[in-house]
Amino acid sequence: MNPTTTTNQAIIGSDFSGISYPTREVLWNIDNVWLMYVMFAVSSVIAGYGIYRRVSLWRRGLPENRFDRPRYRLLMLLKHALGQRRTVREKSAAFFHTFIYTGFIILTVATTVVFLHHDFGLPLMEGDFYLYFQSFIVDVFGALVLVGVGIAAVRRLVLRPKKLVYTDESLLILAMIFLIVLTGFLIEGWRIAVTFDPWGRWSPFGYLVASASLSLMGESIKSLEAMATAHRITWWLHAIIVFGFIAWAPYTKMIHVITGPLNIYTARLEPSGAILKKIDFENPEAPLGVKTLTNFTWKDLVDFDACTECGRCTSVCPANAVGKELSPRDIILDLRNLMHAEGLRIADRGQFWLPIADLKRKNSAINPQSASRIGRNPQSVVGAFPSTSPEALWSCTTCGACMEACPVFIEQMPKIIDMRRYLVMEESDFPDTIQEAVTSLESRGHPFRGTQSTRLDWADGLDVKTLAGARDAEVLFWVGCGGALVERNQKVVRATAQLLEKAGVKFAILGREEKCTGDPARRVGNEFLFERLAKENIDKLNGYDVKKIVTLCPHCFNTIRNEYPQFGGHYEVYHHSEFLVMLVNEGKLKLPADKLENSGLNVTYHDPCYLGRHNGVYDAPRQLVQISSRSFVEMKQNRENGFCCGGGGGMSFVDEPKDKRVNQERARQALVTGADVVAVGCPFCLTMMEDGINARKGERDVRVMDVAELLWQSLI
Amino acid sequence: MNIIICLKQILDPEIPVRDFRIGPDKREAVRGNANLVTNIFCENALETALQLRERTGGKITALAFGAESAEDTLRKALAMKADEAVLVLNDGHPHPDPFTVAQVLAAAVRKIGACDLVMTGRESGDWGSGQTGGLIAEELGLPCISFVDHIEARGEGTDASLFVKRQTDNGWELLNAQPPLVVTITNNEFNVPRIPKTRDIMISARQPITKWTLEEIGVNAAEVRAGQSYYEVVDLAIPAKDVACQFVSGDTLEQKVENLAQRVIEVTRSL
Numbered sequence A: 001m002n003p004t005t006t007t008n009q010a011i012i013g014s015d016f017s018g019i020s021y022p023t024r025e026v027l028w029n030i031d032n033v034w035l036m037y038v039m040f041a042v043s044s045v046i047a048g049y050g051i052y053r054r055v056s057l058w059r060r061g062l063p064e065n066r067f068d069r070p071r072y073r074l075l076m077l078l079k080h081a082l083g084q085r086r087t088v089r090e091k092s093a094a095f096f097h098t099f100i101y102t103g104f105i106i107l108t109v110a111t112t113v114v115f116l117h118h119d120f121g122l123p124l125m126e127g128d129f130y131l132y133f134q135s136f137i138v139d140v141f142g143a144l145v146l147v148g149v150g151i152a153a154v155r156r157l158v159l160r161p162k163k164l165v166y167t168d169e170s171l172l173i174l175a176m177i178f179l180i181v182l183t184g185f186l187i188e189g190w191r192i193a194v195t196f197d198p199w200g201r202w203s204p205f206g207y208l209v210a211s212a213s214l215s216l217m218g219e220s221i222k223s224l225e226a227m228a229t230a231h232r233i234t235w236w237l238h239a240i241i242v243f244g245f246i247a248w249a250p251y252t253k254m255i256h257v258i259t260g261p262l263n264i265y266t267a268r269l270e271p272s273g274a275i276l277k278k279i280d281f282e283n284p285e286a287p288l289g290v291k292t293l294t295n296f297t298w299k300d301l302v303d304f305d306a307c308t309e310c311g312r313c314t315s316v317c318p319a320n321a322v323g324k325e326l327s328p329r330d331i332i333l334d335l336r337n338l339m340h341a342e343g344l345r346i347a348d349r350g351q352f353w354l355p356i357a358d359l360k361r362k363n364s365a366i367n368p369q370s371a372s373r374i375g376r377n378p379q380s381v382v383g384a385f386p387s388t389s390p391e392a393l394w395s396c397t398t399c400g401a402c403m404e405a406c407p408v409f410i411e412q413m414p415k416i417i418d419m420r421r422y423l424v425m426e427e428s429d430f431p432d433t434i435q436e437a438v439t440s441l442e443s444r445g446h447p448f449r450g451t452q453s454t455r456l457d458w459a460d461g462l463d464v465k466t467l468a469g470a471r472d473a474e475v476l477f478w479v480g481c482g483g484a485l486v487e488r489n490q491k492v493v494r495a496t497a498q499l500l501e502k503a504g505v506k507f508a509i510l511g512r513e514e515k516c517t518g519d520p521a522r523r524v525g526n527e528f529l530f531e532r533l534a535k536e537n538i539d540k541l542n543g544y545d546v547k548k549i550v551t552l553c554p555h556c557f558n559t560i561r562n563e564y565p566q567f568g569g570h571y572e573v574y575h576h577s578e579f580l581v582m583l584v585n586e587g588k589l590k591l592p593a594d595k596l597e598n599s600g601l602n603v604t605y606h607d608p609c610y611l612g613r614h615n616g617v618y619d620a621p622r623q624l625v626q627i628s629s630r631s632f633v634e635m636k637q638n639r640e641n642g643f644c645c646g647g648g649g650g651m652s653f654v655d656e657p658k659d660k661r662v663n664q665e666r667a668r669q670a671l672v673t674g675a676d677v678v679a680v681g682c683p684f685c686l687t688m689m690e691d692g693i694n695a696r697k698g699e700r701d702v703r704v705m706d707v708a709e710l711l712w713q714s715l716i
Numbered sequence B: 001m002n003i004i005i006c007l008k009q010i011l012d013p014e015i016p017v018r019d020f021r022i023g024p025d026k027r028e029a030v031r032g033n034a035n036l037v038t039n040i041f042c043e044n045a046l047e048t049a050l051q052l053r054e055r056t057g058g059k060i061t062a063l064a065f066g067a068e069s070a071e072d073t074l075r076k077a078l079a080m081k082a083d084e085a086v087l088v089l090n091d092g093h094p095h096p097d098p099f100t101v102a103q104v105l106a107a108a109v110r111k112i113g114a115c116d117l118v119m120t121g122r123e124s125g126d127w128g129s130g131q132t133g134g135l136i137a138e139e140l141g142l143p144c145i146s147f148v149d150h151i152e153a154r155g156e157g158t159d160a161s162l163f164v165k166r167q168t169d170n171g172w173e174l175l176n177a178q179p180p181l182v183v184t185i186t187n188n189e190f191n192v193p194r195i196p197k198t199r200d201i202m203i204s205a206r207q208p209i210t211k212w213t214l215e216e217i218g219v220n221a222a223e224v225r226a227g228q229s230y231y232e233v234v235d236l237a238i239p240a241k242d243v244a245c246q247f248v249s250g251d252t253l254e255q256k257v258e259n260l261a262q263r264v265i266e267v268t269r270s271l
Ligand code: SF4
Pocket: A313, A316, A317, A318, A319, A320, A326, A327, A328, A395, A396, A397, A398, A399, A400, A401, A402, A403, A412, A413, A416
């Protein structure tokens, strides 16, 4: 077994004498190779049919364009499919998945090399490449797959985290992968042993099998023959498992090997705050929201098939964390199962060959023709499962944590909104308190029924101009309902206005002409009302020729910045934290160098979902905190992993059960930092956090303040 | 069962007090920033009518007397699934008194024709005089039951009668009534107005609304315009609310309670 002293003659055919470069005989010891090609063909056909079936299901979805900006999409693919950026965020999964995933890629390349060498006569299995890559690297990565499978098995069988879905399928997949690699090592080892492969040591794990077998069974001809027989049997066994796996995989969650990258390529490219679709209300046939699977777009359907069952979305869901019914993972998986069950019933082969242009058709939201050619009495999805029950749907805060966590970029939240749209607009079925907010929005243009504040109360005693009286204003300060009409928040508005004034900004407000941007209407699913409010506001803004807007509330910020362009409103929009940081940086707001009112206060910062995760503004508010207090401590879940205050998605208008309040959980997280002040950048977060902190702080003196208040305090 | 339901559009009574506005002659609330909404008791009445129709079938006609803007109130009624809508246009007259309103509505009811039940809200959220329902009955020569919160139909054809439940100061009265008649509706937990479905709002936007002038329903328009014939508003004011805060002290808890009780007695006596 030493390349220079090849004295042992190979018994069963392989002869290395006279060969001076590293290589091995492909398909050594195997007869009837044609049988392998037959197996390959059969498994390809079965796998192909599985993929075909899935694709034909997807093609029944409504059109939506997800193929624009291909260069950017390719980058996404590199970063997140090949690079696995998101997958590796979670430590336990990072190891096992990386091992199995990279191992699989390497092993697939290796098999392709053998194939090219054998069937196309490309001399690849020779020389350095054979030695370093095909023998050594492949062996190491094969071993890593075994380790990965081991970790995954321990996770599944011993640690059993709650977020996973426990199916026999998953265990069988692991077992098959394990067997594929194990049999691979065995046949490699026995080949090395029997042929006295002089380069055997380059395949360390195969070599291990070889040495172990030789030392156990001896080197007699008889034992070598036994090994050769075992090799042959195991080789076929290996082939059967491999081809079986290939045939079976498209029918299992392993389809994510294809759908994962596909989903990443077709992911949304805008900020997640801009993800909700328009409805064409001009079309009287247009379905309002999603009642059945046929109301989803093809991308939604691909989403279902892309799910890897990893459970991350549910594990980060704030509603789920406090014990509510909501589980974004279960929504995806239940709808996936329903799609497959229904899809078979309503199969329609003609769909498969729809031209690709059909998928890209411009009007993404609704296409009644395709809707009608799909379904034959499909089942209503709303309420079909616990995961899609109104109770579950009405606990989503639209925080977007699920979408941010998903390694394959599944869009769970918009599907929840789609189902809410159906409930609200087709069935008029929503929780009483939301109904009140909506009624108030309809008749009063704000969601706070019974408020005794007017939109100008906060400005009492300040010289704040309205746009009608100050047409030359450079900046419109969009106060928002949460700021103007809730007493506690009026102080924040005041502080912000005073800061703007101090910095010499020529600003004005809309005053009584301001109406809700429509964000709460849109998130609870009343798209009709949202569109009305949006159009009214846009008319007003365009009438005043507004260019630059500073908003107090991240919800207004998101809606004006990301959603108004859908309706012809294009403005330069800043959140007040961004704008104030700019003013500080430009030297327009000067802080006293020596004394800082707030120094000594330990401040933590809670990321509002619509500022942070949905729009990527993480730094500006933190800078304001640091400028004005100098002592800053992060909560454990921060920035893109921030935990919702519980107030988004219309949920601040819902009375949560006492023992299941998202704001109290977030307050707990804030309190463990030991901070004296919890800074926020959103009027809704302020109310929610204040309620939560007051309920939990006990004897401690902990305050909740907006970043603008902190800054104002340190200036005066 | 053919039902005519009278609806009134009013200034939103739920706006902050600071936003209330009174006209220069101090006789009329003016719109200011207030939105226009449908009077809540009228919506309770519509809801009661809709539930009655669900059980017995028939037709609901929504009727309003007011400015062009009252079309919104009627559209909402259509969205809630009233079958037809009629608007009698009040061309510019400010605040007609209940007698005038009843006269106009009764004339419109006659013009609409065949009807078993005329329903109104028990009073309106702006002036709250609570007269219109009864006066309509008077005009039409029909019996009237007020403060009704539930109606059920009994029997068929010529035997048909209505089982009516009305609220009184000390309970309920259960009545059997023979249509046609007029009822005024008050609220209870079962007639909270439904929220119209968006689909129905979209449809209602395209439904026709019949519009009549005063002349068309045969009312003496000049008389109506002269208005305020039966009473006159001389002054209208926004009540001022004073809030004062007092601390009650005491050494022990018992004493504090004692003092508090004393204070409460004093204050209530002085009122
Ligand atoms: S958006 Fe937030 S609350 Fe809604 S399902 Fe996703 S993680 Fe849960």
